[in-house]
Amino acid sequence: HCALSAHRTAGTRSFLSRAWELSEQPLKKLVRRPLRLRLEAGAHEPMEPVSTPYQHSLLKDRSQYDAEWRRSVEDPAGFWGDMASNYHWEQQFETNHQSENFDVRKGKIFQKWFRGGKTNLTYNCLDRHIERGLGDSPALLWEGNEPGTDKVLTYKQVHAAVCQLANWLKANGITKGDAVAIYLPMLPELPIAMLACARIGAVHSVIFGGFSSDALASRVKNCEAKVVITATGGMRGKKAIPLKRIVDKGLAKVSGLVSKVLVYKNPDVPECDWTDGRDVWWQDELASQSTDCAVEWVESEHPLFTLYTSGSTGQPKGVLHTTGGYMLMAGTTTRYVFDLQPGDVYWCTADCGWITGHTYLTYGPLLNGAASVVFEGQPTYPDAGRVWAIVQKYKVKQLYTAPTLIRALINAGDQWVTKYDRSSLAILGTVGEPINPIAWQWYHEVVGEGRCPIVDTYWQTETGAHIITPLPGVWPQPPGCASLPFFGVQPVMLNEKGEELQGAGEGFLAVKASWPSTLRTLFGDHARYETTYFQPFKGYYFTGDGTRRDKEGRYWITGRVDDVINVSGHRIGTAEVEAALTEHPGCSEAAVVGIEHAVKGQGLYAYITLKEGHEYTDALKKELVNIVRSQIGAFAAPDVIHWAPGLPKTRSGKIMRRVLRKIAAKEESELGDTSTLADPAVVDALIANRP
Numbered sequence: 001h002c003a004l005s006a007h008r009t010a011g012t013r014s015f016l017s018r019a020w021e022l023s024e025q026p027l028k029k030l031v032r033r034p035l036r037l038r039l040e041a042g043a044h045e046p047m048e049p050v051s052t053p054y055q056h057s058l059l060k061d062r063s064q065y066d067a068e069w070r071r072s073v074e075d076p077a078g079f080w081g082d083m084a085s086n087y088h089w090e091q092q093f094e095t096n097h098q099s100e101n102f103d104v105r106k107g108k109i110f111q112k113w114f115r116g117g118k119t120n121l122t123y124n125c126l127d128r129h130i131e132r133g134l135g136d137s138p139a140l141l142w143e144g145n146e147p148g149t150d151k152v153l154t155y156k157q158v159h160a161a162v163c164q165l166a167n168w169l170k171a172n173g174i175t176k177g178d179a180v181a182i183y184l185p186m187l188p189e190l191p192i193a194m195l196a197c198a199r200i201g202a203v204h205s206v207i208f209g210g211f212s213s214d215a216l217a218s219r220v221k222n223c224e225a226k227v228v229i230t231a232t233g234g235m236r237g238k239k240a241i242p243l244k245r246i247v248d249k250g251l252a253k254v255s256g257l258v259s260k261v262l263v264y265k266n267p268d269v270p271e272c273d274w275t276d277g278r279d280v281w282w283q284d285e286l287a288s289q290s291t292d293c294a295v296e297w298v299e300s301e302h303p304l305f306t307l308y309t310s311g312s313t314g315q316p317k318g319v320l321h322t323t324g325g326y327m328l329m330a331g332t333t334t335r336y337v338f339d340l341q342p343g344d345v346y347w348c349t350a351d352c353g354w355i356t357g358h359t360y361l362t363y364g365p366l367l368n369g370a371a372s373v374v375f376e377g378q379p380t381y382p383d384a385g386r387v388w389a390i391v392q393k394y395k396v397k398q399l400y401t402a403p404t405l406i407r408a409l410i411n412a413g414d415q416w417v418t419k420y421d422r423s424s425l426a427i428l429g430t431v432g433e434p435i436n437p438i439a440w441q442w443y444h445e446v447v448g449e450g451r452c453p454i455v456d457t458y459w460q461t462e463t464g465a466h467i468i469t470p471l472p473g474v475w476p477q478p479p480g481c482a483s484l485p486f487f488g489v490q491p492v493m494l495n496e497k498g499e500e501l502q503g504a505g506e507g508f509l510a511v512k513a514s515w516p517s518t519l520r521t522l523f524g525d526h527a528r529y530e531t532t533y534f535q536p537f538k539g540y541y542f543t544g545d546g547t548r549r550d551k552e553g554r555y556w557i558t559g560r561v562d563d564v565i566n567v568s569g570h571r572i573g574t575a576e577v578e579a580a581l582t583e584h585p586g587c588s589e590a591a592v593v594g595i596e597h598a599v600k601g602q603g604l605y606a607y608i609t610l611k612e613g614h615e616y617t618d619a620l621k622k623e624l625v626n627i628v629r630s631q632i633g634a635f636a637a638p639d640v641i642h643w644a645p646g647l648p649k650t651r652s653g654k655i656m657r658r659v660l661r662k663i664a665a666k667e668e669s670e671l672g673d674t675s676t677l678a679d680p681a682v683v684d685a686l687i688a689n690r691p
């Protein structure tokens with residue numbers, strides 16, 4: 001743990017954070033305060049770039065990338081038009097198919113790609129391959145929670161299962177544009193359910209199985225789902241997660257909205273309660289459905305899915321992605337970034353409840369005719385060698401995971417890795433947070449035996465697909481560097497006034513023009529979409545991240561500059577956690593900040609002020625943690641509760657989070673100017689009261 005933490009740069013203060021705190025610009029309201037930039041990779045003198053013998057099948061070298069990238073931004077309609085010819089379009093799009101407004105000063109923000117075209121994502125993921133003779137190739141390789149439980153589904157078998165579910169959805173009143181909520185464990189039925197929705201033009205909204213009944217209810221309500229697809233439960237290691245019970249509880253809060261709950265009977269969790277007339281069994285209902293289902297051809301901009309993600313303020317927002325552009329970016333990035341080809345065995349360890357499971361477990365690999373591993377269990381169950389046992393068993397060629405898992409596995413010891421044959425591995429990927437150089441090196445040397453390039457892919461729920469990423473074997477890769485933009489993406493580094501910075505330096509990461517898989521809106525709230533992403537820097541999409549750029553033009557992502565925290569690669573808004581904590585009858589005020597965490601990357605640190613008459617006890621701490629578990633989910637539970645009879649506030653009553661972050665990080669020597677505090681004594685009291 002110490003070795004890992006030492007690589008994090010404690011106390012790095014960049015000009016960015018000062019800019020947020022001092023400037024009077026309007027974005028201050030949106031981005032209430034900076035998270036201390038996590039410069040773990042970027043603040044170090046970059047380590048020497050690492051070369052590997054890997055040869056990319058499409059790109060010879062950096063200069064070919066440069067030429068293709070230039071073309072992709074100078075003539076996006078032409079470049080993406082060419083890429084689109086790899087897919088089936090039932091109706092061809094217009095030659096000049098792209099239109100957008102990226103500048104709030106010019107009116108409403110909109111983005112349209114492949115105008116005039118009609119296609120279907122599921123057809124492109126399944127039927128297209130079957131028609132070209134790949135029907136008997138494996139599409140999904142399911143590895144169950146218990147070693148030895150597994151299932152191989154070919155493209156034809158997935159197609160049949162998708163059609164049966166699509167027919168059931170149609171028979172139950174779901175038509176083009178209707179929302180379907182999916183709350184399933186990592187069974188093959190999860191990607192199958194997504195593909196079934198896309199086949200008939202229904203809009204899926206996958207809810208991560210770790211979310212609580214309250215979180216489920218608010219998502220079902222927001223997207224107005226008519227049907228919920230779930231399972232009796234799922235297994236995570238030795239623990240059974242009673243998903244259906246959570247659905248029942250959640251739906252009780254949004255009565256009348258959902259007419260049908262389709263329940264997959266998971267033999268590992270056989271029991272659940274039942275509501276007659278509403279609940280039906282997947283196995284009973286689907287068996288009688290035809291294994292053929294006509295494709296619903298949809299316009300390029302037809303909504304494909306909503307996925308809820310956390311922002312700086314307020315409740316999670318429903319990011320909306322549409323069909324044509326998302327398909328193009330999902331397919332093209334997967335092809336280039338993982339050099340993925342038909343027949344490759346590829347494993348993305350993400351859950352389909354997050355964007356990575358959408359783009360890089362389901363759609364991207366299937367668009368490329370590969371076999372995608374779907375793992376139900378936990379990476380350390382039954383022991384710390386499970387990941388490598390799976391790599392050996394399926395002969396995984398591309399492995400895509402998160403730094404948090406890498407750090408957890410480092411701690412388990414190299415012997416768990418070296419015990420298994422990893423000679424099939426060719427490309428390693430990471431996503432979700434900056435990867436610290438030590439974890440990078442371990443991944444490269446111990447896991448990949450120095451042979452595999454690492455792609456440190458930077459993107460977001462909102463971007464739909466990778467936007468800044470290395471391409472394997474195309475250039476030597478410095479550890480911890482997301483590198484260069486993917487084709488068609490024009491990142492810029494801005495100063496606090498929104499001016500583009502040139503050359504090497506540090507700034508806010510934004511993007512200058514639309515790319516095919518940008519989010520199109522926030523479901524039901526276009527105004528919030530504009531305010532969140534386009535208002536902070538006029539004329540740009542703002543990522544919410546800081547970046548450094550070196551003199552080679554490479555980007556080093558430094559982390560969020562807003563109130564979003566990445567815990568084990570799960571994105572959490574501090575405002576959401578605070579809202580949950582203040583639901584407790586004893587809690588008068590809560591302020592949550594991020595702290596460095598050796599394995600999770602970041603942890604949650606909550607300052608709590610109680611109402612008069614309530615006692616600061618350990619039992620109450622437990623209650624507070626539990627309320628977050630029940631309102632959001634266990635993954636958002638605070639790591640530390642710090643009793644705060646007083647919080648540091650300005651005279652106008654605003655909490656000075658900067659001070660709270662310093663105290664949480666035990667860096668009170670760097671508190672900075674506290675003269676604007678209404679009661680400076682509060683700070684000493686907090687330090688004295690450290691848990």
Ligand code: PRX
Nearest residue numbers: 431432433434456457458459460461557571
């Ligand atoms: O802060 C960035 C971080 O994850 C955020 C996006 O989170 P989410 O929408 O949940 O999507 C995660 C999976 C794409 C970003 O704003 N992030 C993601 N990838 C990287 C990263 N930070 C540094 N390096 C990365 N490779």
